[in-house]
Amino acid sequence: MPCSRTEHLLREYLADDLLSVMRAEIEQHVADCPDCAAELRHLHGAAHSLGQWRELPTPRWDRHLALFRVERADASQGWRFLWQWLPVAACTLMLGLLLINTSVLYRAGTLEISFGNPFDRDIEDFTGGLAEALGLETAADPFDPTAERIHSSYLADRGLVLEVRSNLAAASSRLRPAMVDSPGNGSLHDGNPTAILAPAIPQQSSTEPGLTDIDARHPHRDLLLRASQIDTAELVNSAIVQAGEHARILRDADGIGSEDFARLREQIEALRQQKLAVSDRLGEFIEGLRRDTAAGSESVAASLDELAGEMNQLRSRAQDFAAELRQRSESAQASRTERWRNDIANLEQRLASALCSHDASLRQLPEQETITVILTGLGEPTPARPVTDLIHIYAQSDILQCANGVIDPATLTERSNPYSY
Amino acid sequence: MSKSDEQLVAGALAGSARAWRQLVERHESRIYNLGYRLMGNSEDAMDLTQEVFLGVFRSLQRFRGEANFRTWLFRIAHNKAVDLNRKKKLLSLTGGLDENGGYDGLESSLRARPATEPDHDLAALQSNRQALELLSRVPLEQRLVVELKIYQSLTFEEIAQMQEISVNTAKTRFYAALKKMRFAPEEEHALLEN
Known part of the structure; x- marks a missing residue:
C-alpha cells in the first residue's frame, strides 16, 4: 500500500x-x-537533469540603446537648454555657408558677385553628362529613392563627391542573403548534427510521447522501445526544410522560373505527406502493440522492421533531394554572382571612360583635388555588413592625364583604388 | 572595480548610455536563458528579453534601490513571461489544454525546433534539450516556480510574493512540477550507479 x-x-x-x-x-x-x-x-x-542546463549566448541586439539615447537625452536640463539654441545655430550656419560660397570675380572691367559654389553650373553639366554616359537618366524621378540618379556635392579643398545609384544595387540586394549565409550550409556534407545524439537522447516518437513509461513487464517492451527509437521527425523534417530553403534560393538566384519552383514545392510537399503517413502508421503500430498484451510473434517484429526501413528510405530520398537542390542553388548563385560582378566591372569601365571624356567641363577643379564616386550598394557584402558601397577616389591629376591620352581608362580605374565600405 | 547594479541604475537615470549598456550586458544572458527555458525557442526568448529590458527601462524611475535589482528584474521577467504566454495563447487559434490543463505551447515549440539550429556544442544541446523536454511537461505557472527556484535560487517566500500566492502553494507547485518530470529509465539507472 x-x-x-x-x-x-x-x-x-x-x-x-x-x-x-x-x-x-x-x-x-x-x-x-x-x-x-x-x-x-x-x-x-x-x-539533476534540470541543473544540467548549459548557458546559451545571447543573440546580438541593440539593447534599446537607440531608445535610451532618444529618451534620456531629453532628461538632461543642460541639453534641453542647448536645444533651444538649435534654430539660431542653424540660421548662423546657413548664413556662414552662404558667405563662404559667395564669389567675387572681376571680369571684362566689371565686378561680378555670385552666390554658391563657383563650379555649380560646371558640376551640373558634368553629372548630367556622366549620368547619360552611364545610362542612368532613363528612370529619373527625383522623388523615388530607388530611381537611378547621381547626387553631387562639392567640398572646398577636397573635391567633388558623386553618389551614383545604379539599378545594379537592386540586383545586389537579391544576391546578398545567398552570398553571405546560405541556409543549411555544411549540414548536408557532415550529415545532420543531431544524428550523433540519436543513441544518447531518449527518443520519443512524435506520435507517441509517453513511451518512457512502458511497463517493464509488458510483453512487447523491447519492440516498443525499438519503435520509439525510430526517428520520425528530426532527420526527415530537417532534410525537407533544407530542400525548401534551397528551392527558394534557387528561385531567387534566377536558377528556375516560378513554374519549376511550384513543381519543386509540390515534390517537397509530397515528401512531407509521405513522412506523415509513415509516422501515422508507426503511431498506430505502437498503439496496437501497447494494447496487445499477448506474447509477440515474429511477424510483428517484421512489420516494425518494414516501417523502420520505409522511414530510412524516405530519409535518404529527402536528404538526396535536399543535397541536389543545394548543389543547383549554389551553382545558380555562383552564376548570378559572376554576372553581377561582370556588370559592375562594366559599369566601372564606362565610368572611367566617361570621366576621361567629360573632364573638359571640370577644368576649374584644382589638380590636387579629387572626384570621389560612391557606387551605392555595389560593394562586396560581408557577414557583418550585408550592404556596402563601392568607392573610387579619382585624382583630378589622373583624370587630366587620362583626358590627354597619357593613361587609359583602365589605368585610371586602377589608380582610383576602389574599396567597399 | 565594477559598479553595482544600483550604481548603474543611478547612472542610467542620469542619462548615461554607457551605464545602461553595462546594466543590460550584465543581465541579458540570464534573462535570455530564462526566456529560452520558459518559451522553448530562441525567437520567443529574445522577444521576452527585449520586453523585459523595455520594462526595466520604462520603470527605472520607480526602482528606488530598496529591493535587490536582480529580484526586481525577475519580477518584471515573471510578469512579462505571463503576458507573453497569454498573448501567444490568444493568437493561437489551435491552442488548447492538455491533460494537465496547462498546455502553453512549449512542447510544440520544442518539437518544431529545427534540427539544424546552430548549436555547436553537442553536449550542451543534449543537456538543454533534456531540460526543455522536462519543462515542457508542466504548465507555465509551475515552470516559473521551477525556473525561479532551481535556476535563479530564489526562496519560496520570494517566489510566493512574485506570484501573489502563499508560500505553501509555491512549495506545492514546485513539488507537483518535479513529480511530473519523472526521468527516463536509463537516467534512473545512471543515477543509481552514481
Missing part, C-alpha cells in the same frame, strides 16, 4: 527553512519507506 505521507513529507523536505530536527525525521522515514525513497529519487533525478 502506497505511503500516505509521501507528498506532505517530501514537499516539506524541499523547503528552504526546514529545521534540522524535521530534516532528520523525514530522512529517517525515507530510509524506512521504499515508496518515499523512490519518489525522492525521482525528484532528485528531475532536479
